[in-house]
Amino acid sequence: MLPQFFPPFADAVSLPESPASSSLGKALELLDLFSLTSPLVRIDDVIARFGFPRSTAYRYLKELCDAGLLAPASGGAYSLGPRVIEFERLLELTDPLYRAGQQVLQEIGDPGAVYLLHNLYRDKVLCIYKQGPDVIEYEGRRITVRRARGLPFPLFQGAGSLALLPWLSPHRIRQTYLRNAAEIASSGLGDDWEAFRRVLAAIRRKGYSTSQGTITPFLGGIAVPVLLPEDRKLVGSLAWTVAAGAMTEERVESCAEHLTRAAQAIAREYVKVAADM
Structure with missing residues (x-):
């Protein structure tokens, strides 16, 4: 029997209203074009x-320009606006997950390790902080780490993404499956809802996720969720990127324990x- 945190579908399950159902939502959706x-x-x-x-x-473009999120460019084109940079700086100074991750990971001080801290929005996983080299050397091969701060990735690929998925709320997991059943199946996470539940339950029981070569050839990852101590609320995931050839069972277990701490x-x-904000 599967754990209760993955209940079966009710007889009728409906998708939530689109976030772009309002005029504001439709205007903001233009940002997805960039x-x-x-x-x-x-x-x-x-x-x-x-x-x-x-x-x-024209009206939506003007509103976004007035807000500083877009800026007119030459030839009737528009680029991202200066306020995006303002928000980026503000996030660095105030985002609790970014600040906490930066402080803890810098204290760990492992110069050869690549740590990636992720957050989630919509059905995308965003790397918000990276510590470590951009290139990993293994058995004479130089492998570039593709995940980096600011790059979004699918929710169904990579250890950092799979460490988030099982700890979402049951309702959000159901809605995510309804929106992405074909992509979930193609990612090897289950051809139907019951199979998908079993995969997530297995990751959750183990406490960590792994992947090999799904984002970057020859690289693998081990990742764990970041859960708040009181209510176990999910706020992100922490991944360790290593050469896939070095992912022995013993090393995976050791890395998972280290990442959990x-x-x-x-x-x-x-x-x-x-609390200090």
């Missing part, structure tokens, strides 16, 4: 993606930082 491959956005891009009338697209220290520091 990426490394699309650093500039034009009004025709907005119309093609969302189907807005041209007047509505570090995650507990981060959680305690998180509470202190939040």
Whole structure:
């Protein structure tokens, strides 16, 4: 029998309303158009993606510019605005998870290890803090670590992501499955709801997740959730990136124990930082 934290579906399960159902939500959704491959956005891009009338697209772009989230660029294009940089600096100074992770991981002082601290928004996992080298050397091979601060990754790939998923609320897990059943199946996490529940229950019982080569070829990861000490609320995940060839069973167990202690220290520091704000 599966643990109670993964109850079966009710007879009828409905998806929540889209976060973009309001005018504000629709305007903010324009920010999803920006990426490394699309650093500039034009009004025709907005119309093609969302189907807005041209007047509505102009209005949303103007509102985002007025808020400083976008800025006019040459040729009728728009770029991300200066307020994004302001928020980035504010996060570094005030985000409890970032500050707690930075302090604890710097105290650990392992120069050869790559630690990655993650947070979650929507169905994306974002690396908010990285400590360690950008390249890992193993048996003569130099392997670049692709995860870095500010890069989002899918919720269903990589140890840092899989360490978050089983500790979400049962309702959110059900809704996540409904939205992403095909992607979950293609990631090897279960071809149906019951199989998906079993995979998550197994990760949760073990207390950590592992992966090999899902984000970066030749690299693997071990990760644990960051859970607050009082109510066990999930606030993030902590991963250790290593060469996949070095992931022996003994080393995985040792790394998982080390990460669990570090995650507990981060959680305690998180509470202190939040209380001082």
